[in-house]
Amino acid sequence: MSVVKCFDCNINMCNECICIIHNDASRNPIHLMQPFSDSYILNCKLRVEVLWLNDLKYLPNGLLVASTGTHGKELITFSVNENQKQDIPLSGDSFRLAVKDENTVAVLIRMLNKKPSVAIVDITQRKVIRYMNNTIIPLQSYSPFIVIENHLFFAVNTSITVTDMSGNIQRRIKLSFTPYDLGYDVASRRIYCIDRDDCRLYCIDKDGNNIFTFPDPESANFHSLTIDNNGNVLVLCTKRDHNSVCVIKVDSVGKSSEVVITNIQGPNISCICFNPLTNSVVIAVKDTVNIYKRNEQVCSSDNYD
Numbered sequence: 464m465s466v467v468k469c470f471d472c473n474i475n476m477c478n479e480c481i482c483i484i485h486n487d488a489s490r491n492p493i494h495l496m497q498p499f500s501d502s503y504i505l506n507c508k509l510r511v512e513v514l515w516l517n518d519l520k521y522l523p524n525g526l527l528v529a530s531t532g533t534h535g536k537e538l539i540t541f542s543v544n545e546n547q548k549q550d551i552p553l554s555g556d557s558f559r560l561a562v563k564d565e566n567t568v569a570v571l572i573r574m575l576n577k578k579p580s581v582a583i584v585d586i587t588q589r590k591v592i593r594y595m596n597n598t599i600i601p602l603q604s605y606s607p608f609i610v611i612e613n614h615l616f617f618a619v620n621t622s623i624t625v626t627d628m629s630g631n632i633q634r635r636i637k638l639s640f641t642p643y644d645l646g647y648d649v650a651s652r653r654i655y656c657i658d659r660d661d662c663r664l665y666c667i668d669k670d671g672n673n674i675f676t677f678p679d680p681e682s683a684n685f686h687s688l689t690i691d692n693n694g695n696v697l698v699l700c701t702k703r704d705h706n707s708v709c710v711i712k713v714d715s716v717g718k719s720s721e722v723v724i725t726n727i728q729g730p731n732i733s734c735i736c737f738n739p740l741t742n743s744v745v746i747a748v749k750d751t752v753n754i755y756k757r758n759e760q761v762c763s764s765d766n767y768d
């Protein structure tokens with residue numbers, strides 16, 4: 464018997480009960496229901512007081528850091544539990560961000576009438592400690608980048624440019640595709656990239672050598688990726704059928720995938736990130752973070768420490 468959880472009613476019910484409990488359709492216009500076979504179940508929604516969230520990452524201490532579309536709150540840090548929000552104003556619009564360590568993040572910003580650049584921000588001091596001085600890399604505001612061991616890896620067109628934290632170019636990795644998002648798995652020392660329109664997940668080493676490529680013909684778009692505690696890659700994607708938004712999990716050898724979160728709703732679904740401390744998944748939807756907890760009934764066979 465298939466069971467769903469209605470987030471809004473906060474109850475589990477079988478397919479027959481859905482209609483009885485939700486009998487008055489006008490009173491329950493858009494209740495969010497998820498099948499209990501999903502590996503992660505929506506546990507709470509946290510509305511952040513911003514216009515929208517551009518990018519969202521976990522800091523190693525479990526705080527979330529986000530770039531937003533609200534003036535004066537270009538960068539914010541907050542916790543899911545206590546909601547202790549801190550605003551860090553930047554002197555330009557903020558876009559993608561990458562975490563260096565608990566205290567330092569790099570943010571792609573665009574000041575008025577200027578090309579995008581990167582601000583290195585000290586979270587504790589709540590200020591920019593350095594602007595990366597670089598006019599050579601043709602950054603776009605949506606250019607994805609990551610920090611690996613004191614180096615920045617910027618994906619621009621069909622290459623990744625590696626710089627030190629001051630923006631001095633060290634080397635360039637040639638690719639056969641244009642990455643839309645990047646992730647780094649520290650344990651396996653692998654870089655993961657997604658091609659948005661081709662719906663392929665690429666696994667490469669730090670020199671750009673291809674380890675595997677995983678195509679998903681059932682997806683229409685790949686949006687964002689994150690890596691779980693077991694080295695599996697979670698990809699936020701739009702499926703071809705009904706344009707439904709879901710999360711697929713691709714194993715760390717690129718052999719198989721499964722859908723782990725279904726029925727993600729809302730306009731402006733921007734990104735996904737994994738919290739290794741709590742095994743939970745966070746998805747940013749406009750001005751809200753949706754927190755999904757591991758569904759132990761489905762996942763108990765997985766081998767987590």
Ligand SMILES: [Zn+2]
Nearest residue numbers: 469471472494
């Ligand atoms: Zn309901």
Ligand SMILES: [Zn+2]
Nearest residue numbers: 476477479480
């Ligand atoms: Zn029932």
